[in-house]
Amino acid sequence: MTSTLPRKDRFHLPEGLIYLDGNSLGPLPLGVTERVEAVMRREWGGELIRAWNSAEWMALPQKVGDRIGRLIGAPAGSVATGDTLSIKVYQALAAALRLRPDRRVILSDSGNFPTDLYMAQGLVDLLGQGYEIRTPAPEEVAGAITDEVAAVMLTQVDYRSGRMHDMGALTRAAHDAGAVMIWDLAHSAGAVPVDMAGCGAEFAVGCTYKYLNGGPGAPAFIYVRPDMVEDVAPVLAGWLGHAAPFAFEPDYRPAMSVERLRVGTPPILQLAALDAALDVWDGVTMEEIRAASITLSELFIAEVEARCPQLTLASPRAAEQRGSQVSFAFEHGYAAMQALIAHGVIGDFRAPDIMRFGFTPLYLDETDVRAAVDVMAKVLDDELYRDPAYQTRSRVT
Amino acid sequence: MTSTLPRKDRFHLPEGLIYLDGNSLGPLPLGVTERVEAVMRREWGGELIRAWNSAEWMALPQKVGDRIGRLIGAPAGSVATGDTLSIKVYQALAAALRLRPDRRVILSDSGNFPTDLYMAQGLVDLLGQGYEIRTPAPEEVAGAITDEVAAVMLTQVDYRSGRMHDMGALTRAAHDAGAVMIWDLAHSAGAVPVDMAGCGAEFAVGCTYKYLNGGPGAPAFIYVRPDMVEDVAPVLAGWLGHAAPFAFEPDYRPAMSVERLRVGTPPILQLAALDAALDVWDGVTMEEIRAASITLSELFIAEVEARCPQLTLASPRAAEQRGSQVSFAFEHGYAAMQALIAHGVIGDFRAPDIMRFGFTPLYLDETDVRAAVDVMAKVLDDELYRDPAYQTRSRVT
Structure with missing residues (x-):
């Protein structure tokens, strides 16, 4: 069976943005x-x-x-x-x-x-x-x-x-x-x-x-x-x-x-x-979503662990024990998430040190995951999170 | 001071309709x-x-x-x-x-x-x-x-x-x-x-x-x-x-x-x-609203009592004891309200026999009140409420 996923053309997704926060607020669907x-x-x-x-x-x-x-x-x-x-x-x-x-x-x-x-x-x-x-x-x-x-x-x-x-x-x-x-x-x-x-x-x-x-x-x-x-x-x-x-x-x-x-x-x-x-x-099964979600999450974990050694996996490693999100702990997690967002990758932060990323196969594919990790690696390697602009806490994170 | 009421041009009001049910669901304001x-x-x-x-x-x-x-x-x-x-x-x-x-x-x-x-x-x-x-x-x-x-x-x-x-x-x-x-x-x-x-x-x-x-x-x-x-x-x-x-x-x-x-x-x-x-x-006081509401309500009561003897006032007669609505009791109230609605005057019905009319000076004036009573008199005098089409109860009335 041909996969019906992703269905990016069914959503309004801002150009140049990778949205890994659909577990907090899903994007605007067409119609x-x-x-x-x-x-x-x-x-x-x-x-x-x-x-x-x-x-x-x-x-x-x-x-x-x-x-x-x-x-x-x-x-x-x-x-x-x-x-x-x-x-x-x-x-x-x-x-x-x-x-x-x-x-x-x-x-x-x-x-x-x-x-x-x-x-x-x-x-x-x-x-x-x-x-x-x-x-x-x-x-x-x-x-x-x-x-x-x-x-x-x-x-x-x-x-x-x-x-x-x-x-x-x-x-x-x-x-x-x-x-x-x-x-x-x-x-x-x-x-x-x-x-x-x-x-x-x-x-x-x-x-x-x-x-x-x-x-x-x-x-x-x-x-x-x-x-x-x-x-x-x-x-x-x-x-x-x-x-x-x-x-x-x-x-x-x-x-x-x-x-x-x-x-x-x-x-x-x-x-x-x-x-x-x-x-x-319509026309999507949860089994299809789940299979795609695991593929994206596993790819994300592998890429982050290979390229962002500063982060520690805070989700279960076994796919069957995880929902459709992946979290990493990082001491400067709040500021790092602000820096990521400023560079076009939106996830969110949960106290005390959790960087949280949601995987939503309706509008995400492997190219998005790889591109997101590119940005993460840059933010971490260049320590962009040390910029004072990313330290101030807003009310919703 | 010149009255700022009504402000009909601030609402989407369907042509040919007199809306006396703003006490149930107000109309759509512009913007x-x-x-x-x-x-x-x-x-x-x-x-x-x-x-x-x-x-x-x-x-x-x-x-x-x-x-x-x-x-x-x-x-x-x-x-x-x-x-x-x-x-x-x-x-x-x-x-x-x-x-x-x-x-x-x-x-x-x-x-x-x-x-x-x-x-x-x-x-x-x-x-x-x-x-x-x-x-x-x-x-x-x-x-x-x-x-x-x-x-x-x-x-x-x-x-x-x-x-x-x-x-x-x-x-x-x-x-x-x-x-x-x-x-x-x-x-x-x-x-x-x-x-x-x-x-x-x-x-x-x-x-x-x-x-x-x-x-x-x-x-x-x-x-x-x-x-x-x-x-x-x-x-x-x-x-x-x-x-x-x-x-x-x-x-x-x-x-x-x-x-x-x-x-x-x-x-x-x-x-x-x-x-x-x-x-x-913006720019309206509740005192101004109240004065206009009493004018409209008093006119409505006077006109209905003069022209629709079939109805019995079910609200207090004294304006200071009434809110911004006027109710009349009528044995065939449900069907009569359906007939009224079909003829372009929207009020509502409350069991067992109450015909309810709301007065909202933001978008109603005395011309509307007189026109509404014209329709009411016709519905009652011609016994239009006896039409079988008006007897079936819908879920929301």
């Missing part, structure tokens, strides 16, 4: 601007309030959820979209605790993305009653799943190192101990093959502005295992999760589907952008 | 499409991840918050934006309960918008421990504020009838009883003058897609009284409410400002649309 413009001019401008029906705005969250579902192995009707990933984490966690009322422990790992842990902390502080969060090292999670644990909440791919948890094995371990399993797919959706239906986890959450290229602040998603959705407490019980939102009933009555995890009025402009961005995935 | 297009092409497309700094995306939520603050009498730095109104209701309620740990009652009223009550119900169900919600009739709220009440949560302007609560008096009553006051300004912001600083309430929340014309799914806002913001528990403790979001600290440490009520990654496309939409308000 997105036109779609959002049409939503504004024709639908909002021309139809006004009628567009909720006539332009099918009301159906958009579910339509987009189903399109995401296809990329994470989730059946139609099992993924709801909206809000931010932080909110979706809170919903999953709160619902999980309600499913295990006699248990008091949320188990995560010390490498989880901070907002997941912060949201858990906010929930635990609100509940009191002895609830606690445990965060062992990632490799010690399996051993820490005891029968005190109500919910295991893990991010499959570590945001810093790219280390990947084994979803199947950890989900089984959680279930063996009677715990509910929640997967955060922020760095998985569109990056690696995910089999939600197969792994049996109760919940998954994720964002869409990284590998799914939905744009800045694109809506999040939440998956609920279909057989148990009617047992899930929609703790954030907003009107759009109601069985009949426009009946304006005085009491909350949850939708008998994953839509019960919708909350408020959906962000139509962002959803339309995401919907159009998902067109890029 | 919004261009702004969002620039954000997509130049910033997202051209700057990619760098735009968080270079295009000041990170500062946008606070900038927009300050612009909203000006319209609700709130000082700079006291309004945070993001998420949906439902989420902001939850944050305010949860924080209020934490401020009054010895009390167990949330007091609202039976006319409050359902999602406010649903969110309260979700919170109370999660907390257990004897928490309860009381919903007396709107006119009986003042008498129901006892020393059991932790939080009084009211929508200033009733979504169905337009009846308006007295913010100053009820806030004083809440404080006299030791309760925390939360105002929902969904039908107030941009509709009536609001004096958050003057009324002394601890919290206000609101949405921006109605009178503020921010577009479908535009972000919500939350106000916290500045002197107490450091005592507010950010129960939805997301990373963008952290004092240093990009330090990726393992523990949550809230921002020492209203930004602690931010949660996840801000929806930049929607925020940019809202920011551009707020330009329409």
